Amino acid sequence: MPGTFTPSAYLPILIFLVVATAFGIGALLIGELFRLKRPYPEKLMPYESGNEPVGEPRIRFSVRFYIIAMLFVVFDVEAVFLYPWAVVFDRVGFFAFIEMIIFIIILLVGYVYAWKKEAFVWD
Amino acid sequence: MSAFLGAFLPPFIVQLVIILLKIAVVIAIGLLHVAYATYWERKVIGHMQVRLGPREVGPFGLLQPIADGVKLFFKEDIIPANADKPLFYLSPVIFFIAAISSLSVIPFFESFVIADINIGLLFLFAMSSLGAYGIVLSGWSSNSKYAFLGGLRSASQVISYEISMGLSLVGVMLMAGSLNLSDIVRAQHQYPTGMFAVPQFIGFFVFVVSAFAETNRLPFDLPEAESELVAGYFTEYSGFRFALFFLGEYTGMIIMSSISSICFLGGWTIPRFVTDLLPFLNYVPGILWFLLKVYCFMFFFYWVRATLPRYRYDQLMAIGWKLLIPLSLLNIVITAIVKIWFRGMA
Amino acid sequence: MISQLFFGYFAAVIIILSLLVVTRKNPVHSVMWMLLMFFHIAGMYLFLNAEFIAAIQVIVYAGAILVLFLFVVLLLNLREELQTNRFIGSWPAGLVIAASLLLSMIAALRSFVPGPSGPYTIALIEKETHTRVLGQVLYTEYLFPFEIASLILLVAIIGAIVLAKKKVRS
Numbered sequence: 001m002p003g004t005f006t007p008s009a010y011l012p013i014l015i016f017l018v019v020a021t022a023f024g025i026g027a028l029l030i031g032e033l034f035r036l037k038r039p040y041p042e043k044l045m046p047y048e049s050g051n052e053p054v055g056e057p058r059i060r061f062s063v064r065f066y067i068i069a070m071l072f073v074v075f076d077v078e079a080v081f082l083y084p085w086a087v088v089f090d091r092v093g094f095f096a097f098i099e100m101i102i103f104i105i106i107l108l109v110g111y112v113y114a115w116k117k118e119a120f121v122w123d
Numbered sequence: 124m125s126a127f128l129g130a131f132l133p134p135f136i137v138q139l140v141i142i143l144l145k146i147a148v149v150i151a152i153g154l155l156h157v158a159y160a161t162y163w164e165r166k167v168i169g170h171m172q173v174r175l176g177p178r179e180v181g182p183f184g185l186l187q188p189i190a191d192g193v194k195l196f197f198k199e200d201i202i203p204a205n206a207d208k209p210l211f212y213l214s215p216v217i218f219f220i221a222a223i224s225s226l227s228v229i230p231f232f233e234s235f236v237i238a239d240i241n242i243g244l245l246f247l248f249a250m251s252s253l254g255a256y257g258i259v260l261s262g263w264s265s266n267s268k269y270a271f272l273g274g275l276r277s278a279s280q281v282i283s284y285e286i287s288m289g290l291s292l293v294g295v296m297l298m299a300g301s302l303n304l305s306d307i308v309r310a311q312h313q314y315p316t317g318m319f320a321v322p323q324f325i326g327f328f329v330f331v332v333s334a335f336a337e338t339n340r341l342p343f344d345l346p347e348a349e350s351e352l353v354a355g356y357f358t359e360y361s362g363f364r365f366a367l368f369f370l371g372e373y374t375g376m377i378i379m380s381s382i383s384s385i386c387f388l389g390g391w392t393i394p395r396f397v398t399d400l401l402p403f404l405n406y407v408p409g410i411l412w413f414l415l416k417v418y419c420f421m422f423f424f425y426w427v428r429a430t431l432p433r434y435r436y437d438q439l440m441a442i443g444w445k446l447l448i449p450l451s452l453l454n455i456v457i458t459a460i461v462k463i464w465f466r467g468m469a
Numbered sequence: 470m471i472s473q474l475f476f477g478y479f480a481a482v483i484i485i486l487s488l489l490v491v492t493r494k495n496p497v498h499s500v501m502w503m504l505l506m507f508f509h510i511a512g513m514y515l516f517l518n519a520e521f522i523a524a525i526q527v528i529v530y531a532g533a534i535l536v537l538f539l540f541v542v543l544l545l546n547l548r549e550e551l552q553t554n555r556f557i558g559s560w561p562a563g564l565v566i567a568a569s570l571l572l573s574m575i576a577a578l579r580s581f582v583p584g585p586s587g588p589y590t591i592a593l594i595e596k597e598t599h600t601r602v603l604g605q606v607l608y609t610e611y612l613f614p615f616e617i618a619s620l621i622l623l624v625a626i627i628g629a630i631v632l633a634k635k636k637v638r639s
Contacts, residue, residue: 005591006472007515012142012238013246016227017220019146024216024367031196031363063633065279066544068440069537070629072282074622075448076533079289080525081618082455083245084604086296089462091601096608097459099616104452106619110626111448119630120444122437210497241598245524252532256504256539263497263543275543282536302600 067119078107145237146227153226157373158188164425171429198362210264215367218257222374225250229381230305232391232409243304244296247382248289251337254375255281261368276436277346281337283440287447288333294326294451294458295319295386308390317394320387322461325454327387329447334379336443338372341428345436380420381413388416472516479513496542500535507531518591521600 085092085100114120162177162185169176177184202211228243230236240246255278262274296302298319299310311319320327336343384390391409398405434442486506493499507530514523557563594602607615 004472005516005518006475007518007520009238009240010515010520012146013224013227013240015139015142016146016237017224019150020220020223021216023150024219027196028212028216028363028367063544065275065540066537067629067633068279068283069533069540070633071444071626072286073529073533073537074625074629075286076289076529077622078619079286079293080529081615082290082293083296083302084521084600085608086293086455087300087302087598087600088604088608089297089459090300090466091605092608094463096612097463099608099612100459101456102616103619104456106616106623107626108452110623114626114630115445117630117634119634120441122440207495207497210501213501240520242520242524242600245521245528249524249527249532252528252536255532255536259536259539259543260497260501275540278536282533285532302598 064122071114071119074110075107078103142237145235149226149231149237150223153223153374153377154370156377157370158192160373160377160421161191161369162188163421164428167422167425168429171426192366195366196363201362207264207266210260211364214257214261214264215364215371216257217260218254218371219367219374221250221253221257222371222378225378226374228304229378230308230385230390231413234305235410236305239303239305241301241303244292244302244307244386247378248285251281251285251288251375254371255285257368257371273346277339280339280343280346280436280439280443283443284333284336284343284447287329287443287451288337290448290451290455291326291329291333292386294323294454297455297458297462298323304385304390308385308392311389312392312395315395317392317396318387318389323387323454323458325450325457327383329451329454330383330387332442332447334383335424335427336439338375338379338424340376340424342431342434343439345433345439376421376424377417380417380424383420384413384416390416475516476513479509479516483509483513496545497539500539500542503538504531504535507535518594519599521598521603 081103082100085096089097165187166176166184177187180186180190202208225247227237228240228246230239236243258281259274259278262270262272262277265271295307298314299307301307301310307319311317316322335341339346389412391413393404393407393412483506486502486509489502490499490506493502507526511523511526511531514520514526589602589606597605
């Protein structure tokens, strides 16, 4: 029945997160009381080794970043399938091991394709 | 202690108080370690470069981190014009929280974990994924070309090495049969060599290299490199925000060292064959072994920084994708085959 | 009682956060609200005794897929000044469709009959961790869907590279 289970082991993590957030934000806020505030335009300009900033600040960047992120998603999901397999390895039969090898081989096909297509090469 | 408090408080409050005390202790000691990690790094690298590190502030320069902290706290808070204010505020906080909340699942010695959860290892992966956000958002919200590019490159580097980091630990999961960090340490204690680093040397190698890349340390620190991109994604941060990034980075190093000690070096235990030879070592409290291993790892971080040159970005990405992923997959397959072989023989 | 309080909190906050995600002008802010929403969904999974799924929600969804979203948003470089109309002209039609969807969902929920309980009770899952139970079921009974998943991932790799490489060549 949903609603009858409480994950009590995770309570300390929640408290820890609250404490850590309070520390981070609190230290910044408390510092506000003590710090100087003398902004003037030259100080606030983005840094470019002393020159005036040239061009649009948010440049269009290479599509390589997008490819890397896409491949990361796929390989992350593959790794995620490996975690429960590793944990139950002793209990499931030999057949599950063979199935996992097949899984890895299918993904290696994709990996080799990506390699050949120079998806991992960064110029 | 719980019996003492249990006398006059309801059990839930007792639990809460114990959790809060543990958290206070861990955060205090953790941040102290982080602060002094910066000091030790400067000392160690200084000596490796045949010069002395910090010496002025306090005896042997020991108060240096405190002086740095105080300075950063009182420094003027400069926010660049046109910066995205909410994200500029939040990014160092996200980065810091991701790093420090990993401390909540690390078992420091037998039965001392703030949160003994069954997916401890996955929680650590999750927090390191979160760190990537702090990096790329800080770069973007600074509204500066250098920072943005540095942030993107650093985030791409972090995500590329996350795969190999996860895969290298699958070998450890196979051997321990669990994702619970305390169980992994106990499984190592049962194992003949006492450490998973010996059979899992490939996994250990891959994990160590990934750890260096995940924490943006040399030889993988191009996104932060002073000569290339000023300071990369935290160019525009000063004062305490910079301190939060710095704290987050060194906390990340300590977390990676802790994970290696727990998963590959036996955590708070020492191998049985060592205690058989030298039984007096049984009386050394587990926390000291754990700290010893973590300190050795931190020293290794500093040593590598003082020694190796920096990789170029394309070399860095090539190593992560082309070398480490196949190597860690190979490690997984070999470990599984060996396990089946031994199972068949047993 | 506690779990119901938490459920109420999670449900309300997830709805509010999803509204925030779709109404922000700045797409990067939308992504950040979505990140917070994913953490709440993971919390909800925890209360359903599915800790592995909660971890995977954060690692894969919040940590990989949303990072991809963020990269794409940054790549598109949408200027915040691009002030198109906040609401499109045909919003009444959209409202009617959404309202009818909501009504049909509510009607469906009322006729919901939970299936018979299987062998995986809460007590069993607490004893053997959720990861082990999941692995046990996935790699014995559901082997075939698992292999299909690998083919889907393969198609994803090939698709991503084919689509993206065209741009790089030109």
